[in-house]
Amino acid sequence: MNAAATLTSGSAPAPASKPPLDDVMLAMDVVDTLRRRERIVQKELDEVGREEDLKERLRRIYAAQGIAVPDSVIEQGVAALKEDRFTYKPPPDSFVIKLARIYVNRGVWGTWLGGLVGAGALAGALYYFVVLAPNAALPDTLEEVYAEAVALAKSDQAQETLERSFNAGxxxxxxxxxxxxxxAIRQIEDARDILEQEYRLRIVNRPDEKTGVWRIPDINTGARNFYLLVEAVDPTGRVLTVPIENEETRKTERVKRWGLRVDERTFKAVAADKQDDGIIERDRFGQKTRGELVPRYEMKTTGGAITQW
Known part of the structure; x- marks a missing residue:
């Protein structure tokens, strides 16, 4: 025996070489073929001595497809199926696995979380700009509107009215x-708007519209309150919108027409003027100059007003 032979026989057996990649892929395909024929496979593997029949059937299947599959590969495929190789088995549900799933699904929950964070930020911004910022600016706003209104006031009455609202604020x-x-700011703003206006107070004098109305007060059903309907017309002929306090509701509304309270005699005189020929000859009720809060009335009135009828 030569030295080479002695050395070989005295060494450990050479390790088995790994199957080529093509054989591994074929073995996986064998397993896949077996899984697609699950009922046949189950029957063949469950019965003793039928494994060889199964291998032969596999040889025929691949032969019919023109694929040459070595017996060793078929052996590997059948063994792999029995051992559940090439089959994905989910890892145990550990804390690490849960964290991994959360990370993988970040596209889903991230969108919701981002939406919630965005909604929270939007709500915070709205609260700041709608509530906090305006409230913080109240002292400055009060001072500013008061200064603007006082600069327009030309009478002691107007200045005193503004000062009362300012002190209340x-x-x-x-x-x-x-x-x-x-x-208080709203009251001063309304007064400022009135002070800026200049208009002629005119009785509504159109054939298809009311000129006056009367009311029965709740506290005295035997009496009547009479109102002539008026509008404010500026020097250009444009009808203005004016802040008017309704004496029945104590609420201020911005209107183009309102009713001024007059006595019964004045009410009937205007009604007779209109009934004569359908036109009110004397439709001028008063004049409001810039810088004044109250018009100078040319007809007898309490100054009380209504905005709805």
């Missing part, structure tokens, strides 16, 4: 009554 600020501050 400052008292509300000290008491942290934001609603009362906003109400």
């Amino acid at each position: 400052r008292a509300a600020l000290r008491g942290d009554d934001k609603a009362a501050v906003r109400e």
